[in-house]
Amino acid sequence: MGLIFFTQGILKFTDPNMGVVRFTRIGFPWPGATAHFVGTFEVLCGLLIVLGLATRLAAVPLLAVILTAIATTKVPELLRAGQGFWFMVSDARADFAMLCSLIFLLLSGPGPWSLDRRCRRDLDG
Numbered sequence: 001m002g003l004i005f006f007t008q009g010i011l012k013f014t015d016p017n018m019g020v021v022r023f024t025r026i027g028f029p030w031p032g033a034t035a036h037f038v039g040t041f042e043v044l045c046g047l048l049i050v051l052g053l054a055t056r057l058a059a060v061p062l063l064a065v066i067l068t069a070i071a072t073t074k075v076p077e078l079l080r081a082g083q084g085f086w087f088m089v090s091d092a093r094a095d096f097a098m099l100c101s102l103i104f105l106l107l108s109g110p111g112p113w114s115l116d117r118r119c120r121r122d123l124d125g
Helices: 002-014 020-026 031-051 055-079 084-091 093-108 115-124
Strands: none
Touching (some): 002 055, 031 055, 055 084, 055 093, 084 093
């Protein structure tokens, strides 16, 4: 999960079609600044999740990112002629999987190999 957000965040800086162009097409105000703002959170929080450091905290902004992505790119498909519910469900399967994974991380926290667990073990002695 963290690696997906990490790489998608980097793409928002390196590939205009994944960043500024995409955010312009969606209709975000200040698409360049918005793409870089979102990309920064994706890179930082994605890396934290990969490391298992502040896992629950890192999941919160990424939940906001994925919910916004679903609301701005998938929900409008419901209203487009020739698309509708089943098209949207199929197109959004990765987004929904990411949403469910983030909810899982928020609820369950870090795994046994995470830095969070290692730090807790060190503190507990």
